[in-house]
Amino acid sequence: MKRIAFIGLGAMGRRMVARLLQGGFAVNGYDVSAAARDAVATLGAQPAASAAEAARDADAVILMVVDAAQAAQVLFGDGVVRALARGRPILLMATCPAWLVSEIAERVTAMGRGFVDAPVSGGTAGAETGTLTIMAAAPSAVLDAVRSIFAVLGHKLAHVGERPGQAATLKTINQLLCGVHIAAAAEAFALAAKCGLDLPMVLDVLGDSAASSWMLNDRGPRMLESDPAVSSAVDIFVKDLGLVLDTARHAKAAAPLAAIAYQFFLATSGRGLGAADDSQVLRSYAVLNGT
Amino acid sequence: MKRIAFIGLGAMGRRMVARLLQGGFAVNGYDVSAAARDAVATLGAQPAASAAEAARDADAVILMVVDAAQAAQVLFGDGVVRALARGRPILLMATCPAWLVSEIAERVTAMGRGFVDAPVSGGTAGAETGTLTIMAAAPSAVLDAVRSIFAVLGHKLAHVGERPGQAATLKTINQLLCGVHIAAAAEAFALAAKCGLDLPMVLDVLGDSAASSWMLNDRGPRMLESDPAVSSAVDIFVKDLGLVLDTARHAKAAAPLAAIAYQFFLATSGRGLGAADDSQVLRSYAVLNGT
Numbered sequence: 001m002k003r004i005a006f007i008g009l010g011a012m013g014r015r016m017v018a019r020l021l022q023g024g025f026a027v028n029g030y031d032v033s034a035a036a037r038d039a040v041a042t043l044g045a046q047p048a049a050s051a052a053e054a055a056r057d058a059d060a061v062i063l064m065v066v067d068a069a070q071a072a073q074v075l076f077g078d079g080v081v082r083a084l085a086r087g088r089p090i091l092l093m094a095t096c097p098a099w100l101v102s103e104i105a106e107r108v109t110a111m112g113r114g115f116v117d118a119p120v121s122g123g124t125a126g127a128e129t130g131t132l133t134i135m136a137a138a139p140s141a142v143l144d145a146v147r148s149i150f151a152v153l154g155h156k157l158a159h160v161g162e163r164p165g166q167a168a169t170l171k172t173i174n175q176l177l178c179g180v181h182i183a184a185a186a187e188a189f190a191l192a193a194k195c196g197l198d199l200p201m202v203l204d205v206l207g208d209s210a211a212s213s214w215m216l217n218d219r220g221p222r223m224l225e226s227d228p229a230v231s232s233a234v235d236i237f238v239k240d241l242g243l244v245l246d247t248a249r250h251a252k253a254a255a256p257l258a259a260i261a262y263q264f265f266l267a268t269s270g271r272g273l274g275a276a277d278d279s280q281v282l283r284s285y286a287v288l289n290g291t
Numbered sequence: 292m293k294r295i296a297f298i299g300l301g302a303m304g305r306r307m308v309a310r311l312l313q314g315g316f317a318v319n320g321y322d323v324s325a326a327a328r329d330a331v332a333t334l335g336a337q338p339a340a341s342a343a344e345a346a347r348d349a350d351a352v353i354l355m356v357v358d359a360a361q362a363a364q365v366l367f368g369d370g371v372v373r374a375l376a377r378g379r380p381i382l383l384m385a386t387c388p389a390w391l392v393s394e395i396a397e398r399v400t401a402m403g404r405g406f407v408d409a410p411v412s413g414g415t416a417g418a419e420t421g422t423l424t425i426m427a428a429a430p431s432a433v434l435d436a437v438r439s440i441f442a443v444l445g446h447k448l449a450h451v452g453e454r455p456g457q458a459a460t461l462k463t464i465n466q467l468l469c470g471v472h473i474a475a476a477a478e479a480f481a482l483a484a485k486c487g488l489d490l491p492m493v494l495d496v497l498g499d500s501a502a503s504s505w506m507l508n509d510r511g512p513r514m515l516e517s518d519p520a521v522s523s524a525v526d527i528f529v530k531d532l533g534l535v536l537d538t539a540r541h542a543k544a545a546a547p548l549a550a551i552a553y554q555f556f557l558a559t560s561g562r563g564l565g566a567a568d569d570s571q572v573l574r575s576y577a578v579l580n581g582t
Contacts, residue, residue, distance in 0.1 A: 098486070121500040133500045158496040160488070169486045173479050173493060177502035180478075180548070184471040187548050188464050191535075194544040195389070195460045197451070202464060205449040209412040209424045211468035213504035244482075253485040253580045256551045257471070257478050289544045 001148050002026060005058035005084070007051050007074055008094065009036035012120075013064040015127035016093075016153055018043050023130075023152030028054040052083035060146060061090045067239075068100035075104065081111050089114030089146055093134075095175070097243060098168040099250060105164035114142040117164035119171035120154065121178075123232055131155040135174075137167035172247045175240040176258045181215035182237070183261035183281055189223055190285035199224055222279035234281060235274040237265040292439050293317060296349035296375070298342050298365055299385065300327035303411075304355035306418035307384075307444055309334050314421075314443030319345040343374035351437060352381045358530075359391035366395065372402050380405030380437055384425075386466070388534055389459040390541060396455035405433040408455035410462035411445065412469075414523055422446040426465075428458035463538045466531040467549045472506035473528070474552035474572055480514055481576035490515050513570035525572060526565040528556040 002025065006017050009031035017040045020027050029040040030048040037047040048054035051074045055061050061084055063071050071092055075081050084090065090108055092101060092115070105115040116138040126132040132154035136143055139162050150157045160167040188211075192202045203220045206212060222228035241262040248255040264284045271287075273280055285291075293316065297308050300322035308331045311318050320331040321339040328338040339345035342365045346352050352375055354362050362383055366372050375381065381399055383392060383406070396406040407429040417423040423445035427434055430453050441448045451458040479502075483493045494511045497503060513519035532553040539546040555575045562578075564571055576582075 121502065123501070133496065135496060156496075156499060158492065160492060160496070166488065169483070169488055170493060170496060173483045173486075173488070174497055174500055174502045176482065177475055177479050177497060177504070177507070180475040181472070181502070181504060184468055184475070184548050187471075187546055188468050191467065191539055191542065191544050191546055192461070192464045194542045195464075195538070197457065197460055197464070201449065201451065202461060205424065205426060205447075205451070205461060206465055206468060208447060209465055210414065210505050210509070211412065211465045211472070213468070213472060213507075214501050216468070216504075218501070247486070248482055251482065251485045253482050253582075254576070255478055255482055257475050257548055260547045260551055285545070291544075 001059045001146065003028065003058050004149065005030070005048070005054040005061040006045070006064070007031070007054060007061065007080070008064035008066070009033070009040055010064070011124050012127050014040055015124060016062070016064060017045055019127070019130045019152050020149070021045060025149070025152070028058055030054040050078065052079040055080045055083040058084060058088070060088055060149060063090065063092045063094060065094050067094065068096035068104065071096065072104055075108065081108055081113055084113055086112045087114065089116055089142055091116045091118050091146060091149070093118050093120055095119050095171055095240060095243065096168055097246060098165040098172065101168040102163070102165035114138070114145070115164055116142060116146060117167040118150070119167055121171065121174050122154070134158070135160050135167040135170045137161045137164050169247065172244055176244045176255065178215060179237050179241040179244065179265065180257045180261045181213040182219050182278060183264050185213070185216045185220055186223060186264065186282040186285045189282055190289050190291060193291040194289050219279040222277055223282045228277045228279055230275065230277045232278050233275050234265055234268050234278050237278050238269050238274065241265060292350045292437065294319065294349050295440065296321070296339070296345040296352040297336070297355070298322070298345060298352065298371070299355035300324070300331055301355070302415050303418045305331055306415060307353070307355060308336055310418070310421045310443050311440070312336060316440070316443070319349055321345040341369065343370040346371045346374040349375060349379070351379055351440060354381065354383045354385060356385050358385065359387035359395065362387060363395055367398065372399055372404055375404055377403045378405065380407055380433055382407045382409050382437060382440070384409050384411055386410050386462055386531060386534065387459055388537060389456040389463065392459040393454070393456035405429070405436070406455055407433060407437060408458040409441070410458055412462065412465050416522070425449070426451050426458040426461045428452045428455050460538065463535055467535045467546065469506060470528050470532040470535065470556065471548045471552045472504040473510050473569060474555050476504070476507045476511055477514060477555065477573040477576050480573055481580050481582060484582040485580050510570040513568055514573045519568045519570055521566065521568045523569050524566050525556055525559050525569050528569050529560050529565065532556055
């Protein structure tokens with residue numbers, strides 16, 4: 001594995017490209033945005049004129065696109081699978097519904113290329129520092145061939161299973177907990193405010209007690225700011241908790257806490273705050289409770 | 292502060308008495324159960340024939356009773372306040388509704404004794420090792436006089452405010468997050484199981500990702516056991532999430548995630564599992580989803 005085609009150069013993708021270059025890989029970068037292609041060119045990547053051109057001389061393709069529809073378009077519509085040499089692997093690292101990942105994987109493997117379902121957790125901070133948690137589902141032999149790539153992108157690689165779609169499912173479960181924990185922190189702060197407690201004190205005590213969560217300690221401080229910098233947008237959780245509910249519907253399983261949390265992110269976006277930091281879901285509780 | 296009257300010698304109380312004895316305090320122990328009194332006598336405490344007798348020669352009284360009604364009965368009905376010398380403090384460390392704590396505090400201070408509202412987080416493990424988080428609300432001078440007691444019981448003392456009831460409110464907010472996080476872990480496991488994922492693998496990955504919570508890592512392993520040892524019972528969260536909802540009703544604030552979590556603990560208890568470990572709230576999701 002020496003040369004990687006990297007398709008999708010957004011907030012996550014461009015940081016992951018930087019890590020690959022630092023790790024000694026050559027990178028062919030492609031994005032529909034010329035500005036995004038130029039940005040990775042300045043880092044030392046080779047900008048490509050099309051997704052297929054990026055794939056042509058690559059040892060592997062990484063997709064960090066928006067959703068499964070974009071992944072399918074790039075792979076089959078834009079000809080990435082045909083452009084990639086037979087036997088080489090495609091790594092889908094975007095967050096997508098498990099059943100669509102399975103369909104894409106079947107089409108890719110039927111065309112004689114490898115496929116790894118490999119979503120990540122850790123956000124832009126994890127992408128920047130190479131400390132992503134990578135959840136991978138693929139036959140062991142296919143996964144083993146790309147471990148050197150994952151080693152520079154993440155600090156933890158979990159082999160979730162042999163069947164593509166299993167890692168997408170685990171990422172969905174991950175987002176269920178992340179979304180509910182953010183909303184729970186907002187609910188706790190809103191009730192504390194209504195009862196007249198000092199919120200920085202509440203965060204200080206609960207962030208170090210049995211009530212703590214990774215999200216309470218990460219989003220909690222930004223919930224106490226009136227206009228925090230955007231680390232991850234409200235609309236990401238509108239999408240990802242929507243994915244959780246679609247997955248639960250697909251499995252015919254009840255997920256009532258996720259359903260409630262979703263309403264609060266959705267309403268926050270509906271008031272025009274979709275691009276705000278996701279900590280601002282607190283504002284939905286604040287307007288609801290009049291605090 | 293040399294001799295403490297400790298009233299309420301249950302799972303928390305007897306462990307806290309052991310810590311006080313190890314810390315060099317003398318302890319007069321009282322509980323309605325003779326077996327509980329005998330148990331602390333073997334640790335080196337002085338068993339008392341009544342709550343008032345325990346208080347008579349004490350420098351301070353600690354209450355670790357079941358609820359506010361028991362606290363009021365012990366203090367006013369059984370004569371503990373009158374038995375305690377004037378000016379000495381009463382520390383209410385049980386989890387009680389904030390408005391009842393305020394009422395009790397007013398009566399105690401009107402009788403010329405000090406009062407500290409001091410609930411704890413950390414459970415029996417924290418009680419055993421002296422690593423409780425103690426939330427205290429009292430005038431600074433009253434609190435300062437009992438810091439040496441709290442120092443052997445907890446590793447963190449938060450002075451929440453000057454008014455008794457404020458710490459009870461914070462403990463309630465703490466329980467909101469704890470209860471929702473346990474139920475969220477159960478919801479995540481239940482959906483993961485329905486989707487065919489291996490649950491120990493799910494716990495291993497998510498316990499170390501942005502999806503993690505203190506409760507996921509503490510209760511998660513016990514959720515994967517069929518009959519785990521009881522660390523804290525389902526009925527404790529039926530009580531404590533009930534207290535969260537009472538507090539929200541009292542404040543006229545919405546707490547929808549807490550309300551959903553409460554339903555699952557309540558139904559678990561209703562199927563006869565009230566004394567089971569609270570991790571077994573997972574079974575309500577399992578029966579609901581048929582997994």
